[in-house]
Amino acid sequence: MTPTVSASGLSLRYGGTRALDDVSLRLTPGVTGLLGPNGAGKTTLLRVLATALPADRGAFTVLGHDPGTARGRQEVRRRLGYLPQTPGFHPDFTAFEFVDYVAILKEMTDRGVRHREVRRVLDEVGLADVRGKRIRKLSGGMRQRVALGAALVGEPGFLVLDEPTVGLDPEQRMRFRELIAGAGEGRTVLLSTHQTEDVAMLCHRVIVMAAGRVRFEGTPAELTARAAGRVWSSTERDPGAKAGWRTGTGTFRNVGAPPPGAELLEPTLEDGYLLTLDDAGAEVAA
């Protein structure tokens, strides 16, 4: 399958910190999850791929266009939707006016077509009833949906979502999952998140980053499989475990190198993620 995004050797420094260190990846249609701890370089990578921040080194193409040229970047932006980590708004605009403003910035100059498209995305994100309401009067979850609507306007082929579910209550998160799953049908979505359950439920591929580098790239099942045979149950916290916690049943769930004869448990994607980060930490320390 031809990748929507193909990147090789992306590197970027902030002062003495390597935010991205030789990152290479390929993204295909569907939802790809991007996991990593704070400071792993997720937001930087998303901003580079969204053409909001140029890299120091490396190259990438989006939908066949090279954002390293002015023309290529503009072509990419014509087919890109970007939801930043902390979306800002003009609070006096209504939801409709704001998405319409973004649609104009996305070069939709035919007013009739544009207004139909704005109504369509506001319907899609569930804001049809409040589209005439000023953004300052909307809840945090609704504002997040306005930002998603702005990202979706113009039917982008590549959608970049930076922690869209952060700060949302469980109901809103579920609603957002529906929206992202819908958005991933027929287009490429790169979803940065701290929520491993979002990745498990939504993504066909997952990338784990730590210290600016890609530590894992594969399917959620492959990431989960990394923890096979490395999760066990015990009545006391195992001091040899990388992580361990008391579960609701009173037993401890341990992750790491199990002792001989340990009662092994079925691993989750979160276990695979934790062990991948642990392996990455050991690699950095070495």
Next chain:
Amino acid sequence: MPLTRQLVLPVHRTLPWGVVGMAGVAGLLLTALTRTGESAERLSAYLLRAAILAFAVGLAFLLDDPARHTTAAVPTPRPVRIALRVALAAPAAAAWWTAALLLVPPGVRPPVGDITLEAGAACVLAVTGAAAGVRFTEVARPGLPVAGGLLTTAVLVMLFWPGRWALFVPVEDERWAAAHDRWGVVLAGAVILGAVCAVEPLRRRVRF
């Protein structure tokens, strides 16, 4: 062109008219002081400069955009968006400056062309500072630090700028003409720097 035309109204609504308006009123109040007596008349050039500085401080907020990150990856280029903001603010700035000049009694009004050059340079410097704030930082509202920098720079220039390169000279000073040649250089430099800062970089400087 249809794109720019359709952007006029929404961009007009995003401009910080409140701050610019307050700065303009403060500037006009300062200018009105030239009508309060003989000693004030003697200080007319300085009062007018203080008014210019007040208004320029307001213009430092011109590129404040709370939606900056939400609209970071749209195809309409940043120079177009900045140019549109400047173009929309320009008539208001021209009207303000005309009002400020008319407030100064004709007998004590500094040479209009020269003082307009100073005003133009100060306003362009303010917008250039804001463009630099957008170009080199991630902040959505660079106005406040740029305004602070502009005020500080103005005070430092008045206090410490070498006399042979003086910019703020009295009308009767023999260095007036030379000072305004320098203001011309400042204006040209600010325009060039502003144009450079308005462009989005395709690549960062490699620092490996």
